[in-house]
Amino acid sequence: MDKLIIGGVEFNNRLITGSGKFSSYNLIREMLNESKSEMITIALRRVDLTGKSENVLDYIPKGVKLLPNTSGARTAEEAIKIARIARASGCGDFIKIEIINDMKYLMPDNHETVRATEILAKEGFIVMPYINPDLITAKKLEAAGAAAIMPLGAPIGSNKGLLTKPMIEILVENCNLPIIVDAGIGKPSHACEAMEMGCSAVLVDTAIATSENPVKMAIAFNKATQAGREAYLAKCAKINNHAVASSSLTGFLRD
Amino acid sequence: MMMDRIVESYNDFDFENFFRSLDSKKILDVIDRSGEKVLEDMDLLTLLSPQAQEFLEEMAIKANVITKQYFGKEIHIYAPLYISNICDNECTYCGFKHSNPIKRRHLTYDEIEKESKYISETLGVHSIILLTGESYINSLEYLKNAITILKKYFNTVIIEVQPLSVEEYFELKTVGLDGVTVYQECYDKELYKTYHLSGKKSDYKYRLDTPERASIADLRSVNIGALFGLGNPVKEAFLSGLHLRYLTNKFLNTQFSISIPRIKEAYRNIKPQNIISDKQFVQFLLAYRLCFPTSGINISTRESKEFRDNLLPLGVTKFSAGSVTEVGGYSLSNGSSPQFETDDHRSVVEIVDMLKIKGYQPIFKDWESSI
Numbered sequence A: 001m002d003k004l005i006i007g008g009v010e011f012n013n014r015l016i017t018g019s020g021k022f023s024s025y026n027l028i029r030e031m032l033n034e035s036k037s038e039m040i041t042i043a044l045r046r047v048d049l050t051g052k053s054e055n056v057l058d059y060i061p062k063g064v065k066l067l068p069n070t071s072g073a074r075t076a077e078e079a080i081k082i083a084r085i086a087r088a089s090g091c092g093d094f095i096k097i098e099i100i101n102d103m104k105y106l107m108p109d110n111h112e113t114v115r116a117t118e119i120l121a122k123e124g125f126i127v128m129p130y131i132n133p134d135l136i137t138a139k140k141l142e143a144a145g146a147a148a149i150m151p152l153g154a155p156i157g158s159n160k161g162l163l164t165k166p167m168i169e170i171l172v173e174n175c176n177l178p179i180i181v182d183a184g185i186g187k188p189s190h191a192c193e194a195m196e197m198g199c200s201a202v203l204v205d206t207a208i209a210t211s212e213n214p215v216k217m218a219i220a221f222n223k224a225t226q227a228g229r230e231a232y233l234a235k236c237a238k239i240n241n242h243a244v245a246s247s248s249l250t251g252f253l254r255d
Numbered sequence B: 001m002m003m004d005r006i007v008e009s010y011n012d013f014d015f016e017n018f019f020r021s022l023d024s025k026k027i028l029d030v031i032d033r034s035g036e037k038v039l040e041d042m043d044l045l046t047l048l049s050p051q052a053q054e055f056l057e058e059m060a061i062k063a064n065v066i067t068k069q070y071f072g073k074e075i076h077i078y079a080p081l082y083i084s085n086i087c088d089n090e091c092t093y094c095g096f097k098h099s100n101p102i103k104r105r106h107l108t109y110d111e112i113e114k115e116s117k118y119i120s121e122t123l124g125v126h127s128i129i130l131l132t133g134e135s136y137i138n139s140l141e142y143l144k145n146a147i148t149i150l151k152k153y154f155n156t157v158i159i160e161v162q163p164l165s166v167e168e169y170f171e172l173k174t175v176g177l178d179g180v181t182v183y184q185e186c187y188d189k190e191l192y193k194t195y196h197l198s199g200k201k202s203d204y205k206y207r208l209d210t211p212e213r214a215s216i217a218d219l220r221s222v223n224i225g226a227l228f229g230l231g232n233p234v235k236e237a238f239l240s241g242l243h244l245r246y247l248t249n250k251f252l253n254t255q256f257s258i259s260i261p262r263i264k265e266a267y268r269n270i271k272p273q274n275i276i277s278d279k280q281f282v283q284f285l286l287a288y289r290l291c292f293p294t295s296g297i298n299i300s301t302r303e304s305k306e307f308r309d310n311l312l313p314l315g316v317t318k319f320s321a322g323s324v325t326e327v328g329g330y331s332l333s334n335g336s337s338p339q340f341e342t343d344d345h346r347s348v349v350e351i352v353d354m355l356k357i358k359g360y361q362p363i364f365k366d367w368e369s370s371i
């Protein structure tokens, strides 16, 4: 079977969802139930561990893997602290490293991300770093013990699709880890395209949460992700720049 | 260029002439480019122009899309906590000004603790703005101890106190200070003098550079704005927008937000001049959202509840709730005067219910205090 394996854990579904930007927690539960997504990212800075206010964790069905993220962190040290708090509070070993130092375009800080990954991987975390797609960074993350690489397709929230496609292709060709496109995916067709390229999964948050019908949109993304994956496995017919005759034109020549 | 230079560079600018040069095509073109391209200074002024008032609906549609894209349907909830109304300054428009014979109060540490406990446990709010008048009595030590107490109860603590030095902001950061709110009040330097008669606040430049000092001290968030009712509204909105742009470009690491406070009647019927209409208020808010897609926009309880609710889809990201503007007004025996009258008197629970009915998720916590 074609399973996605991250940090030794098997997933049947390759659509990872997000829990930010929704209008209610109930909607998150419904979205997960209907989309069959098996992994959801949650911003730990939003989780009230004191139990004083409503908790998003109560709305996530059992069996859906939690991917706490370090959003809000601006340095490796802050991300590391958030990761440790997430683990100590029962959110598990998975952690998405998100370190943003640019509040204008919300670009990830690759350097700080590598630093945080080095430390957290040693502590046994299953580290999924969010980066600006760059091969050198990806290779450093691989060496540091990351479990997957999460390049952005376009700036967060922009819904612009795979603007960084050529860079992501380089990562797919050269990395041994699952490549999961995170940020920028605005339409199911973008998710499908990422999967056709050979990415292992996609993470979609804004495009689902802010659509008119988030549940229906999540279902659409699930189907698109599957379609893209199947196309990738079926090996799409090559686009040829040169004419190809259906039967050989030079086969009459003998050695 | 420093911010005071930017303000100066517009001293002789012919605003009227610029407005005359605008036509519908130019305004629609700016609205069209917003959200995709970085808008220039003149684009901001175009959106703030009297002519653009005819395109509020087009601006609103775009602002709604941009807001959902970057902030989703979440609204952050915070409450103000006044711990002192003692003030050494003489700002003509304020109920706390030195010469006002109002009952003054300066909370003790025990009282701060009691108020904090009440707000966090009874109201359930986890994000607080600590406010004082501007006085020598709010020593660095007093502020430091107050923040230390607040940090036991709140995830996010922001101060709106007298402008401090970089070193002082650094010092407060060590006990957990997250951010600073500082309003320039009036960007027009000449007019500024006429409203700020005495006290440290009469130093225009020191105040203007305060958000910058807070950013140098690497605080997580800085909120700025003009107090509408003092200067020419369009110019004030324009210069505060330029201030936001200046800061956003210079300090990538800080989350900036802007407020659009309108003067409210305070002690002794202060009658504001130049007060902006609801329509202008909405126009300014939309212009900011179109020009600054990732910046926060706060709406306080100065505004009426109907008005606030209608602003929700237009770009707002933060809402104060259950606000009391008197010192010790939440849980202690009372008698002190409010800094200004609030208009939205709903409780936190009522605001949360309203947000949910309107399809918004109230966010109480947005940062981990132990980090």
Ligand code: SF4
Residues within 6 Å of the ligand: B087, B088, B089, B090, B091, B094, B095, B096, B097, B098, B132, B133, B134, B201
């Ligand atoms: S606006 Fe601030 S500084 Fe001015 S009088 Fe009021 S409290 Fe004092």
